[in-house]
Amino acid sequence: MIPERFSSLTFDYIIIGGGTAGLVVASRLSEDPAVTVGVIEAGEWHASIDGVNVPGMAGSTLGDPQFDWAFMSVPQKHANDRLVYQPRLQSGKGLGGSSAINLLGFNRGSAHEYDAIEAFGNPGWNWEVFLKYFKKASSLMLQAPHDSETTLPLPTHLGPEYKLEQPDPQWHGDSGPIVKAYSTHFATLHVPFIDALEKLGVPRNTEPNKGNNIGATTIYCSVDSRTATRSYAGNAYYEANAGRKNLVVLTNATVSRIIFNSGSTPLRATGVEFLNGDKKYVAATKGEVVLAAGAFQSPQILELSGIGNKDTLGKHGIETLIDLPSVGENLHDHPDIHVVYEIRPEYETVDIAREPELAAKQLELYKSQKGYLTSALAAVYAFLPTKAFATDEQMAKWKEMATHSVEEAPQGVKKQLETQLKWLFDPASAEGEIIPFPGLFLPSGVQPVPKTRYSSMLCAGMHPFSRGSVHISSADPRAPPAIDPNYFSNPLDLEILLALLKFALKLYDTDPIREAVVRRVAPTAEESSSDEALLEYIKNGSGCVYHPLGSASMLPREDGGVVDPALKVYGTANVRVVDASILPIQVAAHIQATVYAVAEKAADIIKASKM
Numbered sequence: 001m002i003p004e005r006f007s008s009l010t011f012d013y014i015i016i017g018g019g020t021a022g023l024v025v026a027s028r029l030s031e032d033p034a035v036t037v038g039v040i041e042a043g044e045w046h047a048s049i050d051g052v053n054v055p056g057m058a059g060s061t062l063g064d065p066q067f068d069w070a071f072m073s074v075p076q077k078h079a080n081d082r083l084v085y086q087p088r089l090q091s092g093k094g095l096g097g098s099s100a101i102n103l104l105g106f107n108r109g110s111a112h113e114y115d116a117i118e119a120f121g122n123p124g125w126n127w128e129v130f131l132k133y134f135k136k137a138s139s140l141m142l143q144a145p146h147d148s149e150t151t152l153p154l155p156t157h158l159g160p161e162y163k164l165e166q167p168d169p170q171w172h173g174d175s176g177p178i179v180k181a182y183s184t185h186f187a188t189l190h191v192p193f194i195d196a197l198e199k200l201g202v203p204r205n206t207e208p209n210k211g212n213n214i215g216a217t218t219i220y221c222s223v224d225s226r227t228a229t230r231s232y233a234g235n236a237y238y239e240a241n242a243g244r245k246n247l248v249v250l251t252n253a254t255v256s257r258i259i260f261n262s263g264s265t266p267l268r269a270t271g272v273e274f275l276n277g278d279k280k281y282v283a284a285t286k287g288e289v290v291l292a293a294g295a296f297q298s299p300q301i302l303e304l305s306g307i308g309n310k311d312t313l314g315k316h317g318i319e320t321l322i323d324l325p326s327v328g329e330n331l332h333d334h335p336d337i338h339v340v341y342e343i344r345p346e347y348e349t350v351d352i353a354r355e356p357e358l359a360a361k362q363l364e365l366y367k368s369q370k371g372y373l374t375s376a377l378a379a380v381y382a383f384l385p386t387k388a389f390a391t392d393e394q395m396a397k398w399k400e401m402a403t404h405s406v407e408e409a410p411q412g413v414k415k416q417l418e419t420q421l422k423w424l425f426d427p428a429s430a431e432g433e434i435i436p437f438p439g440l441f442l443p444s445g446v447q448p449v450p451k452t453r454y455s456s457m458l459c460a461g462m463h464p465f466s467r468g469s470v471h472i473s474s475a476d477p478r479a480p481p482a483i484d485p486n487y488f489s490n491p492l493d494l495e496i497l498l499a500l501l502k503f504a505l506k507l508y509d510t511d512p513i514r515e516a517v518v519r520r521v522a523p524t525a526e527e528s529s530s531d532e533a534l535l536e537y538i539k540n541g542s543g544c545v546y547h548p549l550g551s552a553s554m555l556p557r558e559d560g561g562v563v564d565p566a567l568k569v570y571g572t573a574n575v576r577v578v579d580a581s582i583l584p585i586q587v588a589a590h591i592q593a594t595v596y597a598v599a600e601k602a603a604d605i606i607k608a609s610k611m
């Protein structure tokens with residue numbers, strides 16, 4: 001559709017951002033043919049791009065402005081003033097948003113984390129309810145392409161050999177749009193990692209989806225194993241419903257602000273202004289505006305529209321319509337650091353992608369749905385309570401640091417940190433994650449030596465105590481927002497990463513992984529010569545797991561909330577935020593499944609509000 005036509009229409013709902021959450025809401029609301037839904041997306045529809053569809057090519061789109069906003073952070077004061085370099089702060093662009101470029105892990109946090117969201121003042125947002133929506137959003141596919149027609153039982157070649165168990169349908173949906181499946185291809189180091197972790201006291205968890213994710217786990221991926229392609233919001237929620245006459249999607253259009261009837265109390269949105277090329281347009285709504293532009297740009301659009309901290313808005317010449325200082329605050333992600341090892345050449349790794357002959361062979365194999373391109377690259381994760389990677393002495397020190405942080409924190413964040421303090425010493429709460437990656441993880445910055453095989457490991461803190469912010473840097477809607485994750489402003493986060501990093505080094509020194517190792521590449525001997533040296537290594541090389549959230553938190557207004565439990569922006573009559581930004585606290589998981597669940601529930605809330 002052309003912008004002129006789009007702007008001539010009046011919709012029941014305008015959705016800003018055709019990303020992960022936006023397309024869920026659009027598809028669910030347009031189930032009713034009497035309801036009109038217009039989606040405005042800044043990027044394109046990448047329907048037939050290999051970098052999006054071929055699971056083993058996930059990551060190849062990162063940094064490419066067609067797919068990736070490729071933001072950079074502001075200099076990070078507590079990480080040696082580094083601008084946390086892209087591709088470390090990506091956010092997807094195009095239909096499907098981040099679900100089109102993410103790394104396909106599809107998992108959940110533990111029950112107590114979702115229950116905490118409710119306890120912060122959000123009735124109806126607890127584990128039971130999340131479970132209902134996890135199931136509604138996805139279908140479990142156990143069938144490998146060459147297996148029988150039924151989805152059960154688990155194909156034998158994926159069974160006990162890979163430390164998997166037969167899933168219980170109690171925990172998994174069977175008719176949701178996103179297809180999740182086990183990898184059909186596993187890296188040769190998959191089982192050795194699980195075995196080495198077990199030797200270090202980390203148990204296997206063969207069903208982490210029932211509310212306790214502690215342990216080493218073969219994870220599901222958002223890959224349709226019947227076709228060996230990515231399953232994401234773009235194809236599962238949008239493409240499947242693209243023929244609906246009442247669902248209209250406009251791509252290549254950047255929303256510049258929400259337009260309000262300025263005399264109204266609460267403030268009522270009447271439409272949305274957007275840019276296409278040099279031209280400005282307005283699309284009208286007689287119902288609601290759903291802001292689903294992601295954790296960086298939803299707060300940006302609120303501020304451009306006059307909702308935010310009046311001092312911030314004033315600085316950029318924007319009239320304040322609602323003084324809501326929490327907009328853009330409480331931003332946090334999972335901070336991470338990596339290690340890289342050279343491993344023996346007989347181990348198969350994705351490093352072969354750099355060798356034209358072997359890469360071509362994999363492309364050939366992919367045509368018959370074989371080889372590593374059929375699957376997510378990292379298929380084993382381990383979630384660790386602190387006692388698995390920290391000494392008693394460290395834990396005693398952390399307790400003091402965390403208690404002090406709670407005392408010093410402002411009101412809303414205080415409640416979050418109080419909860420995190422409890423989790424820090426709970427053996428059932430995952431506070432660290434390690435992800436073995438079968439090859440050289442390029443964001444590590446290590447330059448590959450030709451024909452060499454690598455194993456990398458990402459170590460991530462799950463509940464950081466630091467909080468950052470994202471705010472407009474200019475009144476120009478095309479200017480990127482100023483993203484300040486404020487990493488390590490609370491030094492406890494640095495200490496936790498240090499302990500995790502040392503655990504990872506110990507793991508590579510444990511059989512059966514040790515047998516595969518030729519040498520350690522990063523950190524070097526010098527970088528690991530002392531704890532101080534390792535702390536510098538972290539400050540110089542840390543990034544995040546691409547899970548920004550919290551920047552339009554669902555919390556009581558006095559606790560730093562931007563939206564209420566119906567996801568309505570405080571002070572507005574008809575504007576909701578539905579995306580990762582509403583999650584007030586991190587869960588120990590990769591968050592796409594949680595974002596899909598948020599959006600599914602949001603769609604039900606919106607539908608019910610019209611009854």
Ligand SMILES: Cc1cc2nc3c(=O)[nH]c(=O)nc-3n(C[C@H](O)[C@H](O)[C@H](O)COP(=O)(O)OP(=O)(O)OC[C@H]3O[C@@H](n4cnc5c(N)ncnc54)[C@H](O)[C@@H]3O)c2cc1C
Nearest residue numbers: 017019020021042097098102103104105255579580590592
């Ligand atoms: C590189 C990467 C890897 C990841 N890996 C994993 C993983 O393996 N497993 C996992 O569970 N999670 C992963 N995640 C996280 C997960 O994918 C995201 O948290 C989730 O998809 C965010 O969904 P969202 O709806 O909040 O935002 P998005 O999906 O990012 O959607 C926002 C949409 O809004 C659009 N938009 C923004 N501003 C405007 C504007 N002004 N006008 C119009 N449109 C606009 C964007 O283009 C985008 O399409 C990863 C994320 C990234 C970026």
